[in-house]
Amino acid sequence: MSNRLTARRYAKALLQIGDKQGNVPQLQQELDTVAATVAANADLTRLVASPLVLPTRKAEVFEAILASAKVSQTLRHFFRVVTEAGRLNLLPDIHRTFAELVDERAGIVEARVSSAQALSEAQSKALVASLAARTGKTIRLSWQQDSALLGGLKVQVGSTVLDASLQGQLRQLKTQLLSA
Numbered sequence: 001m002s003n004r005l006t007a008r009r010y011a012k013a014l015l016q017i018g019d020k021q022g023n024v025p026q027l028q029q030e031l032d033t034v035a036a037t038v039a040a041n042a043d044l045t046r047l048v049a050s051p052l053v054l055p056t057r058k059a060e061v062f063e064a065i066l067a068s069a070k071v072s073q074t075l076r077h078f079f080r081v082v083t084e085a086g087r088l089n090l091l092p093d094i095h096r097t098f099a100e101l102v103d104e105r106a107g108i109v110e111a112r113v114s115s116a117q118a119l120s121e122a123q124s125k126a127l128v129a130s131l132a133a134r135t136g137k138t139i140r141l142s143w144q145q146d147s148a149l150l151g152g153l154k155v156q157v158g159s160t161v162l163d164a165s166l167q168g169q170l171r172q173l174k175t176q177l178l179s180a
Contacts, residue, residue: 007093014078014094015101021074028102030075034066035095048088059083109137114146115153115165131157 014031018024038044047053047061059080066076067098082088103109111131113119119127125139131139137158148155 004093004097006087007090007098010078010082010087010094011097014075014098015105018072022071023074024102027075028098030071032073032081032100033069033070035091036123037065038070038091043113048091049054051089055084055086055088058088062088063107071175099179103140107137108140109135109157110142112142112156113141113153114155115143115147116145116147116151118145118155119143127155131155144158149164 002160014027015024018027022176027091044065047058050058062083063076066079081087082094106162109127113127124143128139128141148167150166152168154165154168155162
């Protein structure tokens, strides 16, 4: 079974636990904090990734860290189960997948936009409105500069890619001319 699929199962289980207890936002905030703490600390990152440290030892160390960080008993128990199963190395994937599941439930979709230049505020608002109308969901826009694009932009929403770049239009024109 792939790591991504395994991480998804753990994230779904945590979401179900949060639903039963009615504390999904708290769990998400705590999970964000734990993931950021691990990512920011090289020693913790090595501990999480190391196959040489026994899972029971990892669980003890991680439990102490979570207790000192005043993380809820629910999340501490969740991490004990994950760690003792030898899956603590999936923490980044579990964190990302949990956030995706919470967003999915709230009807929020991330749209990744690539363009040669930054979008103006008006362009961003128009793009968000257009994508929201097209998808029927709330759009969270993330932008990155791509100097390879001469003009226009590329937008990825989930697995759908909308290519409105100059290169994309030229490629489309070339295909049309070659097939005519």
